[in-house]
Amino acid sequence: MSAPLPPAGGSPDVLVTADDAPGVSLWRAAGSRLRRNPTAIVGAVIVLAFVVVALVAPLLTPYQPGSAEWSGDVTPTSVPGPSDDHLLGLDRFGSDLFTQLVYGARQSLVYGVVATAIGLAFGAALGIVSGGAIAVGGRPGVWIDNVVMRVVDIMLSVPSLLLAVSIAAVLGQNSYAIMIAIGAAQVPIFARLLRGSMLAQGRSDYVLAAEALGIRKRKIVMSHVLPNSIGPTVVQATLNLATAIIEVAALSFLGLGQPDPAVAEWGRMLVAAQDRFEAAPQLALLPGAAIAITALGFTLFGEALREALDPRSRR
Amino acid sequence: MSRARTATRPDEPLLSVRDLSVRFGLRGQESFAAVDEVSFDINPGQHLAIVGESGSGKSVTALAVMGLLPSRGVQVSGEVLYRGTDLLTCDRRAMSRLRGSEIAMVFQDPMTSLNPVVTIGRQVAEVVQRHLKVSRSEAFERGVDLLTRVGIPDAGRRMKEYPHQLSGGMRQRVLIAIGLACEPKLLIADEPTTALDVTIQAQVLEVLKELVADTDAALLMITHDLGVVAGLCDDVRVMYSGRIVESADRDRLFAEPRHPYTGGLLRSIPRLDSPRGQRLTPIPGSPTQTIPWEQGCAFAPRCAHRADQCTDSAPPLEQSEGRALRCFHPLTGAASQQEAP
Numbered sequence: 343m344s345a346p347l348p349p350a351g352g353s354p355d356v357l358v359t360a361d362d363a364p365g366v367s368l369w370r371a372a373g374s375r376l377r378r379n380p381t382a383i384v385g386a387v388i389v390l391a392f393v394v395v396a397l398v399a400p401l402l403t404p405y406q407p408g409s410a411e412w413s414g415d416v417t418p419t420s421v422p423g424p425s426d427d428h429l430l431g432l433d434r435f436g437s438d439l440f441t442q443l444v445y446g447a448r449q450s451l452v453y454g455v456v457a458t459a460i461g462l463a464f465g466a467a468l469g470i471v472s473g474g475a476i477a478v479g480g481r482p483g484v485w486i487d488n489v490v491m492r493v494v495d496i497m498l499s500v501p502s503l504l505l506a507v508s509i510a511a512v513l514g515q516n517s518y519a520i521m522i523a524i525g526a527a528q529v530p531i532f533a534r535l536l537r538g539s540m541l542a543q544g545r546s547d548y549v550l551a552a553e554a555l556g557i558r559k560r561k562i563v564m565s566h567v568l569p570n571s572i573g574p575t576v577v578q579a580t581l582n583l584a585t586a587i588i589e590v591a592a593l594s595f596l597g598l599g600q601p602d603p604a605v606a607e608w609g610r611m612l613v614a615a616q617d618r619f620e621a622a623p624q625l626a627l628l629p630g631a632a633i634a635i636t637a638l639g640f641t642l643f644g645e646a647l648r649e650a651l652d653p654r655s656r657r
Numbered sequence: 658m659s660r661a662r663t664a665t666r667p668d669e670p671l672l673s674v675r676d677l678s679v680r681f682g683l684r685g686q687e688s689f690a691a692v693d694e695v696s697f698d699i700n701p702g703q704h705l706a707i708v709g710e711s712g713s714g715k716s717v718t719a720l721a722v723m724g725l726l727p728s729r730g731v732q733v734s735g736e737v738l739y740r741g742t743d744l745l746t747c748d749r750r751a752m753s754r755l756r757g758s759e760i761a762m763v764f765q766d767p768m769t770s771l772n773p774v775v776t777i778g779r780q781v782a783e784v785v786q787r788h789l790k791v792s793r794s795e796a797f798e799r800g801v802d803l804l805t806r807v808g809i810p811d812a813g814r815r816m817k818e819y820p821h822q823l824s825g826g827m828r829q830r831v832l833i834a835i836g837l838a839c840e841p842k843l844l845i846a847d848e849p850t851t852a853l854d855v856t857i858q859a860q861v862l863e864v865l866k867e868l869v870a871d872t873d874a875a876l877l878m879i880t881h882d883l884g885v886v887a888g889l890c891d892d893v894r895v896m897y898s899g900r901i902v903e904s905a906d907r908d909r910l911f912a913e914p915r916h917p918y919t920g921g922l923l924r925s926i927p928r929l930d931s932p933r934g935q936r937l938t939p940i941p942g943s944p945t946q947t948i949p950w951e952q953g954c955a956f957a958p959r960c961a962h963r964a965d966q967c968t969d970s971a972p973p974l975e976q977s978e979g980r981a982l983r984c985f986h987p988l989t990g991a992a993s994q995q996e997a998p
Contacts, residue, residue: 554757554761557787565783569772
């Protein structure tokens with residue numbers, strides 16, 4: 343600091359509010375609000391459990407997924423239930439049900455995260471192009487926005503699962519196709535959301551103030567408008583993880599999922615359980631519950647995150 | 658710090674606004690004149706106030722000078738000459754270079770005029786880096802220096818904080834620091850104290866006054882508060898319903914208001930020497946009770962001195978004795994001194 347001048351104008355009015363230690367960003371403040379929210383904690387515990395199970399799956403079970411080792415024990419009318427060797431019994435094809443469930447978490451996590459990441463990356467890129475073009479303004483800006491948004495509108499007019507089914511059908515049956523299909527279905531959601539919040543932020547006072555200081559429009563968009571706009575998008579990504587996991591299961595259920603029988607997958611477990619439902623309802627109920635609880639976890643956490651980031655619910 | 662600055666002749670005004678008019682309404686549709694026939698000059702170092710109620714067009718005038726009005730649905734005409742360059746017709750790049758470095762603005766609401774997710778330091782340094790072409794660390798140091806000058810203690814630490822960690826008064830100090838960061842020749846302050854509580858208002862005005870004096874900047878103060886005018890400005894333009902109705906230097910305006918509206922404004926502020934228990938005299942009616950200037954004096958519906966002539970035709974702005982007045986029946990010398998506080 344070079345030779346500080348005497349402070350002008352009277353004693354300073356003092357300022358630090360109880361909630362905030364020095365240097366607390368909005369995100370960190372949202373974090374501390376999350377920790378006090380029971381919904382967030384329940385959601386986080388479920389999500390965490392899911393992630394841990396997915397990561398350490400090989401340590402939880404001595405068996406391999408998709409091994410039909412005990413297929414001789416399965417008869418058309420009965421599927422062996424829990425025993426000392428098999429915690430939850432066998433599945434329809436004679437593999438260990440617990441192993442299938444645990445490895446299924448792995449698939450769901452990878453598919454869900456990658457698909458949502460694809461949707462977020464492309465959706466956010468389109469949103470930034472569109473929202474940024476309007477903020478920078480002028481005739482070309484409006485034109486670019488129009489083109490991008492009409493493409494997004496077209497994508498949005500196709501039901502997301504139908505879009506995913508079509509893409510999966512075109513790309514063929516492999517795991518990348520599934521991820522791309524589900525991610526693509528999310529692109530319009532992210533694009534619209536980010537564009538919308540950028541437009542809303544673009545009309546705020548600090549943007550006008552930055553313009554009054556001669557800051558370049560591009561800089562305003564990237565370093566002022568965008569950071570203020572990503573909150574809802576991050577929340578949506580969390581919520582979309584739930585949707586993605588359900589959609590992976592749905593695609594598998596429709597026979598468009600992971601074709602390799604050696605890979606455990608919750609949606610395909612549901613299909614296989616269909617014709618044994620009366621004899622062994624756990625074959626359908628357990629993977630169904632796994633899908634539902636995991637989706638619930640992401641949804642609860644996402645909702646809590648939305649609340650924590652929403653300025654209206656703040657203090 | 659080398660900056661090319663166009664030379665100004667001492668007698669030439671820094672900013673010269675000529676017949677500025679701002680109309681709202683899409684092209685081809687009926688439009689509404691928010692600002693009409695507004696002309697004023699600001700000389701280097703001069704402090705000019707534009708006074709008026711909400712809706713009088715004073716903020717729109719400031720935004721028009723800065724070129725910050727939206728382009729859709731707004732028609733701006735007239736001239737805004739800054740050192741001879743018309744800001745209304747110059748290109749966007751040139752305007753953007755001028756803003757912040759030559760002409761800066763302090764906004765009304767410190768709660769919303771700072772970006773909530775960017776640290777104070779980055780927001781101060783940003784404008785310094787933009788216009789003065791210095792390194793990041795130099796900009797940061799200059800920021801600390803600026804915050805210290807506007808009376809923010811422990812400025813180095815405050816630079817790393819976020820706007821929500823500062824009080825309203827502190828944030829307004831930050832905005833003033835940002836506004837004056839590049840030592841602009843003209844600072845436009847749009848009701849810089851309105852959003853603050855009364856005790857903080859005085860401190861912030863004091864800061865503004867000292868910094869403007871330090872940097873020799875000219876000041877265009879937009880306010881509805883004649884108390885602010887008395888403490889800060891040399892010259893006053895009173896606006897009503899989009900037009901300037903009275904123009905005079907501060908002392909003469911306070912001592913001898915000529916326009917009934919100015920007189921009304923002065924009577925509606927409390928004074929130390931008025932007797933205890935005496936009620937203030939408000940201006941009757943509200944600014945919404947107005948008639949279009951084309952049909953007469955917009956203030957006529959609320960004016961105690963109204964005559965038939967006032968609702969027949971619009972009074973012109975007439976110059977006399979270095980002041981200007983838009984009124985058919987001004988307060989006369991004696992009456993105005995008696996009526997005015």
